[in-house]
Amino acid sequence: MNSHLRKLYSELSFLYRDIRSTCAECKDHDCEGYVWLLKDEASSLYDLNVPIVEINDSTFFIHSFEDIDGSLSINKPKPPCKLRCDGFCSIYDSRPLVCRMYPVGLVTVDSEVLIVLHKDCKFSRDINGEAKEVFITQVVEILKRASPNLLMEIMISYREVDAISAFPEGPNTFEVIIPLRSLINERR
Numbered sequence: 510m511n512s513h514l515r516k517l518y519s520e521l522s523f524l525y526r527d528i529r530s531t532c533a534e535c536k537d538h539d540c541e542g543y544v545w546l547l548k549d550e551a552s553s554l555y556d557l558n559v560p561i562v563e564i565n566d567s568t569f570f571i572h573s574f575e576d577i578d579g580s581l582s583i584n585k586p587k588p589p590c591k592l593r594c595d596g597f598c599s600i601y602d603s604r605p606l607v608c609r610m611y612p613v614g615l616v617t618v619d620s621e622v623l624i625v626l627h628k629d630c631k632f633s634r635d636i637n638g639e640a641k642e643v644f645i646t647q648v649v650e651i652l653k654r655a656s657p658n659l660l661m662e663i664m665i666s667y668r669e670v671d672a673i674s675a676f677p678e679g680p681n682t683f684e685v686i687i688p689l690r691s692l693i694n695e696r697r
């Protein structure tokens with residue numbers, strides 16, 4: 510795995526170092542949906558024998574798809590991640606970026622990939638005022654320090670995921686933090 514991605518993992522771990530107490534109190538469903546991967550992450554997880562679904566040689570997901578008569582089904586809008594066991598992530602130290610970032614995530618609006626704060630999370634619902642401002646500033650600063658090539662790879666991978674995904678309808682509320690492209694452009 511490349512050093513830029515490892516550095517981003519490490520900065521996110523530090524940012525979220527105190528989030529576990531909030532997660533412990535949370536009653537929301539956890540670890541649901543199709544977990545997408547960067548190519549580097551997919552190859553690292555292959556090495557750990559994690560089942561991966563690869564589409565068009567460019568889009569990778571943790572295999573949480575339903576198997577119906579030998580075919581993968583995407584009919585279930587938010588399947589539980591099969592790597593969650595007894596309330597814990599079975600690959601916690603190797604979990605992918607999308608899991609490490611949550612409740613910060615990516616959303617496409619009018620073809621623009623946006624960094625957002627998902628609101629279907631106790632941590633983001635509870636945080637407010639100055640603490641929230643500080644948290645969002647830290648998220649942006651971490652991403653500004655990330656390699657522009659890595660940010661570009663994240664944007665391209667997410668666009669490919671988004672192009673083939675039918676995200677569930679219904680409440681999926683988020684607050685926009687910043688367009689991802691603006692973080693890339695200001696570094697090039």
Ligand code: SF4
Nearest residue numbers: 540590592593598608
């Ligand atoms: S990989 Fe781990 S953290 Fe990510 S959704 Fe699956 S169980 Fe949860």
